[in-house]
Amino acid sequence: MTVQANMAGAQPMARRFGAVLPLLKGLVAIAAVLLAVELLVIAFGIRPYVLPRPSAVIEAVLRTPGAYRDAMIRTGLETLMGFGAGALFGIWIGVAFSRLRFLRETIFPIFIVSQTIPVIAFGALVVMWFGNTILAKAVIVFYLTFFPVTVNCLLGMRAVDQKQVQLLRSFGASDREIMRKLRFPTALPHIFVALRIASALGLAGAVVGEWFGDTTGLGVLLLQGMYAENMVAIWASILCSAVLGIAFFGAIGLAEKRIVFWGGESS
Amino acid sequence: MNMPMTYPSTMEPAMTPADEPILDLRKLSKTFGEVQALDGVDLTVQPGEFVTVVGPSGCGKSTLFNIVSGLEEPDNGSVLRFEGQSVHAKHLLGRVSFMPQRDLLLAWRNVIDNAILPLEIEGANKAEARAEAQRMLPEFGLAGFADKYPHELSGGMRQRVALMRTFMFKRDLLLLDEPFGALDALTRTMMQRWLLEVWQKHKRTVLFITHDVDEAIFLGDKVLVMTARPGAIKLARTVDLPRPRSADLVTSPEFISLKRELLDAIEEESMKTFGPASH
Numbered sequence: 343m344t345v346q347a348n349m350a351g352a353q354p355m356a357r358r359f360g361a362v363l364p365l366l367k368g369l370v371a372i373a374a375v376l377l378a379v380e381l382l383v384i385a386f387g388i389r390p391y392v393l394p395r396p397s398a399v400i401e402a403v404l405r406t407p408g409a410y411r412d413a414m415i416r417t418g419l420e421t422l423m424g425f426g427a428g429a430l431f432g433i434w435i436g437v438a439f440s441r442l443r444f445l446r447e448t449i450f451p452i453f454i455v456s457q458t459i460p461v462i463a464f465g466a467l468v469v470m471w472f473g474n475t476i477l478a479k480a481v482i483v484f485y486l487t488f489f490p491v492t493v494n495c496l497l498g499m500r501a502v503d504q505k506q507v508q509l510l511r512s513f514g515a516s517d518r519e520i521m522r523k524l525r526f527p528t529a530l531p532h533i534f535v536a537l538r539i540a541s542a543l544g545l546a547g548a549v550v551g552e553w554f555g556d557t558t559g560l561g562v563l564l565l566q567g568m569y570a571e572n573m574v575a576i577w578a579s580i581l582c583s584a585v586l587g588i589a590f591f592g593a594i595g596l597a598e599k600r601i602v603f604w605g606g607e608s609s
Numbered sequence: 610m611n612m613p614m615t616y617p618s619t620m621e622p623a624m625t626p627a628d629e630p631i632l633d634l635r636k637l638s639k640t641f642g643e644v645q646a647l648d649g650v651d652l653t654v655q656p657g658e659f660v661t662v663v664g665p666s667g668c669g670k671s672t673l674f675n676i677v678s679g680l681e682e683p684d685n686g687s688v689l690r691f692e693g694q695s696v697h698a699k700h701l702l703g704r705v706s707f708m709p710q711r712d713l714l715l716a717w718r719n720v721i722d723n724a725i726l727p728l729e730i731e732g733a734n735k736a737e738a739r740a741e742a743q744r745m746l747p748e749f750g751l752a753g754f755a756d757k758y759p760h761e762l763s764g765g766m767r768q769r770v771a772l773m774r775t776f777m778f779k780r781d782l783l784l785l786d787e788p789f790g791a792l793d794a795l796t797r798t799m800m801q802r803w804l805l806e807v808w809q810k811h812k813r814t815v816l817f818i819t820h821d822v823d824e825a826i827f828l829g830d831k832v833l834v835m836t837a838r839p840g841a842i843k844l845a846r847t848v849d850l851p852r853p854r855s856a857d858l859v860t861s862p863e864f865i866s867l868k869r870e871l872l873d874a875i876e877e878e879s880m881k882t883f884g885p886a887s888h
Contacts (some may be wrong), residue, residue, distance in 0.1 A: 506713050512678045513727040513778060514703025523726070527717050604716040604758055 359436020365592075378601050391573055399577040409563070417560040418586055420548040421474055421541075425590075432488035436495025436529070441521065446496075457489050461547060469554040479551035479559075486547040487540040494536035498529025535596040541590040542552070549583060551603060560586070631782055631814050632677065635688035638839075639672050640680065646672040647683070654816055656781065661817045661825035663871065664835030664843075665879040669738040670818045671710075673840065674786050677816065678707035688791060692781075703731075706778040706813075710787045712771035714759040720746075720770050721755045722789045727778035730872050742777060748807065749773040765796040772804070776811060785817045789824070798856065801827055805854060823859060826850075832867075836872045844874045870880035 376396040383395045390398065400545070403410050437448040465482055472478035502525050510520050552561025560583050567575035630653040646669040654660050664670055675681040676689070679701035683689060689696055691704070706727075710802040714723045724745070725738040746752050749769045759767055766787060775783060788804075789797045801824060808815060819825050825832045826848055834844040850863060858864055 451653065505709055505711060506679050508675075509707065509709060510726075510730065511679060511702060512705070512707040513730045515730045519730055521621050523729075524715070527715070532676070596824075604760060 346448070394574045394577055397582055398574055402574045402578045403581065410578065412558055412580070413560045413563050414582050414586055416476070416558045417545070417548050417583075418537065418589075420479035420551065420559070421483050421544050421586070421590065423476070424480035424485075424548065425487050425541060425544045428484040428487025428540065429491050431484070432491025432536070432540075433495050433533060435488070436492045436499065436533075437526070439492070439496050439519070440499035440525065453489060453492065454543070457483075461486060465551055465554050468551070473537060478554070479548050479556075480549045483544040484549040486543040490536040490540050490543070491533060494532040497528050498532030499525045501532065502528045531602050534594070534602055537594050537598075538591060541594055542587060545583065545587050545590060566601045628655050630654055630690075632690055632816070633688070633690035633877045634677075635690075637673075637676065637687040637689065638684040639669070639676060639687075640684055645839040646647060647676075649841050649842070651842055652833065654782070654814055656722065657812055657813055658816065659815045659828055659830045660833065661819060661829035662833045662835060663819055663822055663825045663875060664840065665837050665882055666820060667882065668835045668838055668878070669840030674707070674784050674816075674818060677701065677782075678705055678784055679703075683787070690841055704780060705782045706775045706780045707772055707784045708775040708786065708788055710790055712759075712767040714767055714770055716759055719756050719758050720751055720762070723770055724773045724777055725757070726774060731778075736815075738777075740829055742773070745773060745777070748810075749776075750803070751882060765792055765800065766793060768800065772807075776807065776813075781814055783813050783815045785815060787818050787820065790819070797824075802854075802856065804854070806830065809853070826864060826867055827854060827859060828870070832871060834871055835878070837878045843878060844871070844873065856866060 379393075380396050383393055441449060459484065464485060468478050468481050468485075472481060506524055507520055510524055515523070549559070549561040549564065550557040553565055555563050561580050563579040563582075564576060567573075567579055632652070632654040634650055634652040637647055637652070638645070639647040650673060652660075662670055662673070672681065676683050679698050682698045688787050689698060691701060703816075715726070718726070721739055721742045724742045725733075725735070728738040728741075729735060742754060746755060749772065751766065751769060751773065754762065754766065759770070762770065768791075772785075772788065773783070789800050792800060805828060817825075817828060819828075829848050832846050832848060833842050834846075835841065836843045846867060848867065850858060
């Protein structure tokens with residue numbers, strides 16, 4: 343009875359294992375790197391002030407898990423808000439640009455100029471406008487996210503096969519239908535490339551944004567670690583940022599696999 | 610006095626005024642900047658007729674099709690009549706079924722949803738369109754492939770999906786632009802025979818571009834040979850071979866003599882483009 347139950351359960355188990363296998367490989371690789379660093383630090387007698395042992399860093403996180411957890415939630419939320427708004431706005435404006443030549447020729451150059459302003463300078467401005475709120479950081483993330491998305495969305499729309507446009511027109515399709523049924527799906531793989539870039543940029547924006555003044559967040563922990571000259575605390579914040587970054591990147595990769603299932607090559 | 614009336618079957622279709630042609634082109638010209646692609650094409654297609662067009666490469670066949678499908682306007686002075694009315698090319702958008710050389714399937718749509726694309730654009734009920742496509746699958750050799758995506762299909766199958774899409778767009782005139790050009794010889798022969806079956810069953814009018822003379826004769830009621838650029842109709846021949854046509858037709862004397870004649874005409878035109886410069 344139990345044997346049979348086990349046999350029946352074996353198939354889905356194997357499939358589930360297959361899905362987590364890449365993740366598992368990644369974790370093993372990270373563990374191996376951490377172990378190597380640990381051994382190097384010990385072998386060469388590197389002082390903790392230069393490079394602390396990874397085990398000490400992890401220990402520091404585990405000693406006060408609440409602080410790091412709260413910081414990750416806060417920074418994660420800032421990134422998520424700004425990223426979501428930036429992605430939607432970027433796609434929307436990309437679609438508008440591709441349809442309206444007038445907009446493309448007048449507003450787009452302004453966008454490009456806006457992106458030459460260093461995020462630090464822009465950050466000071468945003469804090470003046472929105473204060474030390476979560477919104478201020480979200481705005482910084484938004485500013486960093488929407489531009490690559492707009493550019494790639496526009497690029498993707500233009501990568502469309504003119505023969506396919508002609509085919510749809512021969513069926514009597516309007517510009518709107520061609521946009522919905524052809525241009526936008528064609529642009530999706532390009533948009534996802536931008537989203538992956540933007541996720542890393544956005545997280546960096548959120549961390550930097552917190553330097554302008556806040557009480558929680560990974561940027562705050564980094565700053566505190568720096569002022570206290572606490573190398574272990576700095577590395578612990580870096581570790582948490584990395585975990586957050588990987589989580590974002592992974593989530594986008596997962597969504598991409600689901601949505602752009604055809605592999606991005608238009609026929 | 611009775612004599613000419615006795616053999617109406619041997620007459621050219623264009624000479625019987627009983628049927629109004631579905632498509633009637635006169636002095637159709639098209640110039641792109643300096644290049645003249647078409648120069649005075651005269652062509653009529655009767656309802657239910659299968660007309661094939663052959664010609665040397667670069668003779669403006671595709672330009673001709675782009676005009677008839679409504680994507681390009683001909684030069685001023687060209688006459689374009691469709692179903693008995695003089696029209697602008699752009700009025701033909703959505704009124705003829707156009708199948709370009711490549712299948713142009715949408716990678717994110719499965720077989721069924723690719724096939725119903727024109728119906729969707731027409732505003733048809735999606736569920737009904739899907740049900741109809743489902744019924745048509747076996748006829749197009751696609752039974753069991755409803756949920757497959759283009760990247761999971763072979764070249765021949767993709768072409769059949771594209772043909773199914775063209776047939777589902779129920780217009781009287783079908784424009785097929787070298788639909789089998791990219792297929793291997795064996796698949797190609799199978800597809801030709803299959804196309805004739807489908808055509809006879811659905812009773813549509815077909816204008817078919819090819820560069821393969823065998824294909825043009827095997828399929829057509831009438832074969833038109835185009836001149837080298839600027840394109841015009843050099844030669845029109847009625848194919849008086851019985852239907853349904855079988856594979857061994859291509860070795861019959863009638864087929865061979867017609868092929869000889871058409872090949873000579875094409876060769877003459879090709880020499881104008883590729884032959885040794887005589888000036």
